[in-house]
Amino acid sequence: MKPELILVIEDDAAILFGLRDNLQRAGYxxxxxxxxxxxxxxxxxxxxxxxLLDLMLPGLSGHEVCRRIRVDGLEMPVVMLTALGEEAQVVRGLNLGADDYVTKPFGIGELMARIAALLRRHRRVIPDVVHIGSLEVDRGARRVSRKGAEIELTPKEYGLLEFFTRxxxxxxxxxxxxxAVWGDSAAVTDRSVDRAVTTxxxxxxxxxxxxxxxxxVPQVGYRFEG
Amino acid sequence: MKPELILVIEDDAAILFGLRDNLQRAGYxxxxxxxxxxxxxxxxxxxxxxxLLDLMLPGLSGHEVCRRIRVDGLEMPVVMLTALGEEAQVVRGLNLGADDYVTKPFGIGELMARIAALLRRHRRVIPDVVHIGSLEVDRGARRVSRKGAEIELTPKEYGLLEFFTRxxxxxxxxxxxxxAVWGDSAAVTDRSVDRAVTTxxxxxxxxxxxxxxxxxVPQVGYRFEG
DNA sequence: TTTGAGCGTCATCAGGTGGTAACAACGGAG
DNA sequence: CTCCGTTGTTACCACCTGATGACGCTCAAA
Structure with a gap:
């Protein structure tokens, strides 16, 4: 069997080295x-x-990385690495699509067990192309069409639709x-959601x-019919 | 707020009390x-x-309980509670079908976050739909139907019904x-409840x-028959 | 620099929602 | 049987919410 590929996003070289060592030893x-x-x-x-995603990162924050991974339609499990006392962050991360988190300092055995469990659980396949009625959403190609005719969507529109399909x-x-769609960067009213939905x-x-x-859905938001 | 039922299997009365208190406070x-x-x-x-399953139990061990739950075909998430130094046991537990574990002493916030994450993830697979007679209430979709025919409810009506089902x-x-349904904001007569119930x-x-x-229920209010 | 697409905000408008009031029905107490 | 408090029902309408066109800001490409 082909070994499974794990991406570690971590800026602390010492931790990174330890992780790499253990993961490779375990056959990843x-x-x-x-x-x-x-x-x-x-x-x-x-x-x-x-x-494996560290929360505190130079460049993009871990949250933002996680969100964008999901916005891109990537469905692999994401495990966040957090320092002690970042519990509040964790809840947000889980809402953004992370699957699990581990608090530093962690036991390497614990981490390996979680990784194995997530990979085992994830071995169900998620189709790349979704059909809703006559609409076709191709997440791989980032393309939407109806009856063969392509529908041009702006990035925000596509992101919204992709989120809805999920x-x-x-x-x-x-x-x-x-x-999920706008992210933490934007100071945005929720009227903007209405606007985006309309277009x-x-x-x-x-x-x-x-x-x-x-x-x-009055007083709440919206529901996408799949 | 979700009306989810959590079963705690734990022999230490002090821990049990704390868990019960926190879980109920969180709406479970x-x-x-x-x-x-x-x-x-x-x-x-x-x-x-x-x-929520303690590993060290009188009677059947936590492992055995977990295994038999899976043998019976029950699919709810199982979180194991383990003492420090039982890491080896944990791997066994995960192999027996547990979904997660938390090491005692644990931060209550961490535990709650894990629980919420597991429930959310599990709902994706098994929608939380309640049947009362021929009536079907889908809390995830916020939708009510009878024999396949959708029943259109206003937000307040739905909120009331949802509260009743809980x-x-x-x-x-x-x-x-x-x-529960109106919230503390509203200055409202309790005749409004009567009216909402009628509609x-x-x-x-x-x-x-x-x-x-x-x-x-004369002189008191109402009772929902589930 | 110009231009145009994308997108967030604002103002407006239509339709729905739900609170109040007013009256009817009901039921228990005496 | 009558009275009175409680609950059911209906009508009305003030208010709110969501839809949408218009506008302007920003950024990138030409």
Whole structure:
């Protein structure tokens, strides 16, 4: 069997070395990055089976890396490494799509057990192309079409639609949507979500006046019908 | 807020008390057992959404409880509570089907975060849908239907129904209902509860004149029959 | 520098929501 | 049987929410 590839994004060289050593000893293939930007880039190009992600990073924060990984439609498990006392951060990270976290200093045995468990659990396959009615969303190609005709979406529109496809069938609050699609950078009103939904509807709904794909959930937010 | 049921299997009364307190404060419903046999029995009958399981138990060991839960085909997440230095046991536990573990003494915040994460992840697979007679309430999608036909509820009506499903079988005062559904913000008469109940009945009762789901409790308030 | 796309904000508007009030129905006490 | 407090029901309408067009800011490309 081909060894599983793990990407470690960690700026502390000592910790990185220890991790690499242990992971390789356990039979994994390891790649690493020392800052957020490089890490995100490698996650995109290497498509590792799992990402070990330090929260405190130069460049992009761990949160931002995690969010962008999900925005890009990458579905591998993400384990966050946090220092003691960063518990509040952890909850946010889990909301952004992280699967687990480990608090430094950690026992290497514990970490290895968690990694093994996540990889085992994750061996279900997630399709790259999603069909909703006559709509086709190709996450790999980042392309949307209906009956063969491509629909041009702006980056934000696509990000929103991609998020919807991942949470399809569930009622989503505007806050959840903002957090996942806009990220922490933006100081943005939740009216912006409304606006983005309107324009997205105008492009992907057969009849934008009576939306069938994106339902409004009054007082809450929206629900995508998968 | 979610009405999820958590089963705690723990023989140390002090720890049990603390867990129960914190879990309830976080909005979970809690049941507990003091030994392995009783715990397994409750897991089978109550079908909780998540099990907190001490490793060292009188009667059946935690490992054995975990194994038998999986043998019975129960799929809820299991979190093991282990003492320091039981790391070797942990790997065994994970192999037996546990989803996570926490080492005592643990930070309560960390434990709560893990629990929340597991429940969230698990909901993806198994939607939390409640059936009451022919009525179906999908809390994730925020949707209500009977025999496949969707029932359109206004936000307030849905909130009221959702609250009822969480407190089903108990008589609720109008004040309790106002508190939970309207929140402290609103300066509202308790006649508003009556009115909301009436409209809700007209939508979800088979025969609104002889309500079977929402019973009036004279001088007190209402009771939802689950 | 110009230009244009993307996107966040604002103002406006339509429609829905839900609180109040007013009255009817009910039921228990005396 | 009558009275009175409680609950059911309906009508009304003030207020809020979400949809949408317009505007302007920013950034990158030409």
């Amino acid at each position: 293939e390891v790649r690493s990055a020392g800052d957020g930007h490089q890490g995100l880039e490698l996650a995109r190009t290497l498509r590792p089976h799992l990402v 949470k399809s069938g569930r009622a989503l609050t505007r806050e959840q949507i903002l957090d 997205l509807r105008s492009k992907i709904e057969e009849n934008p006046n009576r939306p069938s794909l994106i339902q409004t | 419903e809690v049941r507990s057992a003091g030994d392995g046999h009783q715990g397994l029995e409750l897991a089978r009958t109550l079908r909780p959404h998540l099990v 407190k089903s079988g108990r008589a609720l005062t109008r004040e309790q209902i106002l508190d 809700l009945r007209s939508k979800i009762e088979e025969n609104p004149n002889r309500p079977s789901l929402i019973q009036t």
